[in-house]
Amino acid sequence: MVLADLGKRINNAVTYAISNEQTDYETTVQSMLKEIVTALLENDVNIKLVSRLRANIKSTLLSNADDNAKLTNAQTKKLIQKTVFDELCNLVDCEVTSPFQPKKRQSNVIMFVGLQGSGKTTSCTKLAVYYSKRGFKVGLVCADTFRAGAFDQLKQNAIKAKIPFYGSYTEPNPVKVAKEGVEKFKKEKFEIIIVDTSGRHQQEDSLFQEMVEISQTVKPKQTIMVLDASIGQAAEHQSKAFKESADFGSIILTKMDGHARGGGAISAVASTNTPIIFIGTGEHIHDFEKFSPKSFVSKLLG
Numbered sequence: 001m002v003l004a005d006l007g008k009r010i011n012n013a014v015t016y017a018i019s020n021e022q023t024d025y026e027t028t029v030q031s032m033l034k035e036i037v038t039a040l041l042e043n044d045v046n047i048k049l050v051s052r053l054r055a056n057i058k059s060t061l062l063s064n065a066d067d068n069a070k071l072t073n074a075q076t077k078k079l080i081q082k083t084v085f086d087e088l089c090n091l092v093d094c095e096v097t098s099p100f101q102p103k104k105r106q107s108n109v110i111m112f113v114g115l116q117g118s119g120k121t122t123s124c125t126k127l128a129v130y131y132s133k134r135g136f137k138v139g140l141v142c143a144d145t146f147r148a149g150a151f152d153q154l155k156q157n158a159i160k161a162k163i164p165f166y167g168s169y170t171e172p173n174p175v176k177v178a179k180e181g182v183e184k185f186k187k188e189k190f191e192i193i194i195v196d197t198s199g200r201h202q203q204e205d206s207l208f209q210e211m212v213e214i215s216q217t218v219k220p221k222q223t224i225m226v227l228d229a230s231i232g233q234a235a236e237h238q239s240k241a242f243k244e245s246a247d248f249g250s251i252i253l254t255k256m257d258g259h260a261r262g263g264g265a266i267s268a269v270a271s272t273n274t275p276i277i278f279i280g281t282g283e284h285i286h287d288f289e290k291f292s293p294k295s296f297v298s299k300l301l302g
């Protein structure tokens with residue numbers, strides 16, 4: 001995923017501006033800022049964030065304008081690129097004071113929420129494998145009774161990954177299935193119990209009501225929202241709506257292997273002030289990486 005040539009455009013803008021002998025430092029900064037703003041907006045980053053970013057970059061670069069004006073062209077270029085890089089990192093890096101750490105020999109319930117097709121079921125299995133490899137006893141619960149075939153999908157993934165699972169072909173009430181699954185795994189001393197919930201194509205009141213009920217019943221230690229990296233501008237609105245009802249504590253960003261524009265994801269993180277913890281980089285179980293703001297921004301910049 002690349003923010004459509006943002007890195008290249010910044011590079012070109014800076015090269016062009018500093019190659020003009022007549023141009024002073026401030027003009028270089030201004031023309032480069034214009035290019036960055038255009039590129040970010042074209043890539044679905046929310047306009048408010050873009051203006052915040054612009055103001056921050058500008059104040060950093062111009063705060064020492066007299067000294068900076070003495071820099072060589074190569075140094076100016078480096079300084080500008082580093083400032084842009086740092087500011088983009090700040091946008092996606094919500095430092096949580098105490099990130100969720102599951103405890104061994106305790107039942108840690110983790111609930112997944114997100115729209116249908118976002119990659120929820122796939123990510124549940126990926127996270128289950130991640131913890132299983134680290135020595136936790138992990139179980140998967142399918143509380144999606146809305147979509148026909150949801151349980152079969154989770155079951156197939158779980159069998160392939162050798163993760164115990166729970167679900168029902170007959171019980172239509174997702175809250176009941178979630179409760180039974182979590183109780184069963186708790187009794188069997190499972191340390192991580194991952195609950196996959198239903199999604200819809202759109203955010204609907206009934207979906208949010210269902211999530212609230214499941215959450216009140218299984219009392220998750222961590223709620224994770226799964227977000228498709230390619231949904232663009234809709235990401236911000238969607239994340240805010242989920243945050244209000246499900247109050248998720250972290251995000252898994254999926255389909256980072258595609259050619260999607262990544263600006264929506266940046267907006268989602270910044271507007272909900274919630275950290276991305278993992279990224280999905282493909283359809284297979286092991287296509288799963290811990291999120292790092294620096295490598296995310298490096299990839300964005302191409």
Ligand code: GDP
Nearest residue numbers: 116117118119120121122254255280281282283
């Ligand atoms: P759910 O409806 O939210 O449970 O979504 P699924 O887990 O069924 O995923 C929907 C589709 O996206 C499936 O075809 C998955 O294989 C695919 N998918 C999920 N995560 C990723 C990812 O990180 N990269 C790619 N390329 N495909 C993904």
